[in-house]
Amino acid sequence: MKQKLQTRSKVLFADQGVDIVGDVHGCYDEFIELLIRLGYERSQDGTYRHPQGRKLLSLGDITSRGPYSIKMLQFFIHHLSAGLAEMVDSNHGWKVARWLDGRPVTLAHGDEKVEEEFRAYQQEFGPKKASLLREQSRRLLFSSPSHMMIRRSDKLVAVAVHAGIRDDYIGLESPAVHTFCRYGDVAGTGPDGRPIRREWAKERKARAPLIVWGHDPRPEPQRENGTLNIDQGCVFGGKLTAYRFPEDELVSVPAKKNYSGLAETPLTRYTAD
Numbered sequence: 001m002k003q004k005l006q007t008r009s010k011v012l013f014a015d016q017g018v019d020i021v022g023d024v025h026g027c028y029d030e031f032i033e034l035l036i037r038l039g040y041e042r043s044q045d046g047t048y049r050h051p052q053g054r055k056l057l058s059l060g061d062i063t064s065r066g067p068y069s070i071k072m073l074q075f076f077i078h079h080l081s082a083g084l085a086e087m088v089d090s091n092h093g094w095k096v097a098r099w100l101d102g103r104p105v106t107l108a109h110g111d112e113k114v115e116e117e118f119r120a121y122q123q124e125f126g127p128k129k130a131s132l133l134r135e136q137s138r139r140l141l142f143s144s145p146s147h148m149m150i151r152r153s154d155k156l157v158a159v160a161v162h163a164g165i166r167d168d169y170i171g172l173e174s175p176a177v178h179t180f181c182r183y184g185d186v187a188g189t190g191p192d193g194r195p196i197r198r199e200w201a202k203e204r205k206a207r208a209p210l211i212v213w214g215h216d217p218r219p220e221p222q223r224e225n226g227t228l229n230i231d232q233g234c235v236f237g238g239k240l241t242a243y244r245f246p247e248d249e250l251v252s253v254p255a256k257k258n259y260s261g262l263a264e265t266p267l268t269r270y271t272a273d
């Protein structure tokens with residue numbers, strides 16, 4: 001029986017510190033390597049915990065394009081229920097959630113790899129375990145808040161969001177807020193079928209709170225008008241980045257390879273003459 005899902009709280013108390021991780025896209029090996037670099041330790045129950053009680057926060061798009069979407073889903077299912085991690089909504093997350101919900105969606109842009117993984121999982125572990133994992137994944141993805149407000153000593157210090165947010169949307173929850181946070185400021189579709197992205201960060205007037213975001217890969221973390229992009233396109237052969245709050249530190253691990261199968265990636269436009 002499918003139950004109606006409530007969105008999880010969008011407030012994260014970061015008094016012990018928080019590590020915000022950019023778009024993983026199934027790059028599980030790099031993700032674990034990053035956690036180790038950040039000082040997380042594997043416990044007996046299989047969870048990764050930080051000795052100082054730091055929290056892990058994902059900017060979404062944990063699946064698709066890369067090799068281990070299911071491992072990433074399982075990681076966040078377990079770490080969320082243990083109160084160790086949080087995750088915000090994202091475009092791939094939303095697409096996969098609707099697919100798991102049985103809605104008519106076309107799986108493309110790497111989402112078809114999630115379907116392949118679920119098929120292989122069912123062959124290996126049987127239909128009962130597969131349908132349990134599908135339901136847990138559906139719940140995880142559908143209940144993700146549009147953005148996360150990070151509070152410290154009871155003050156709003158940062159906002160974590162997948163693709164972007166307007167300052168007047170911070171703290172609100174509505175279909176328009178969800179759409180903006182999931183896709184960014186999209187001004188329709190271009191002739192190649194790809195979304196035309198407006199540069200919300202460039203146009204931002206406010207400078208606080210800090211907005212940490214991903215979705216739009218660039219070779220290095222980029223600060224602009226009180227925003228910080230930490231999607232370094234790991235699945236495209238770039239890097240996986242974490243932003244540590246309140247230390248204001250960036251930690252990256254390099255991708256082992258370009259998993260996307262694409263020769264032209266969102267990163268190559270930065271190297272082309």
Ligand SMILES: [Mn+2]
Pocket residue numbers: 023061090091092162163215216
């Ligand atoms: Mn995205």
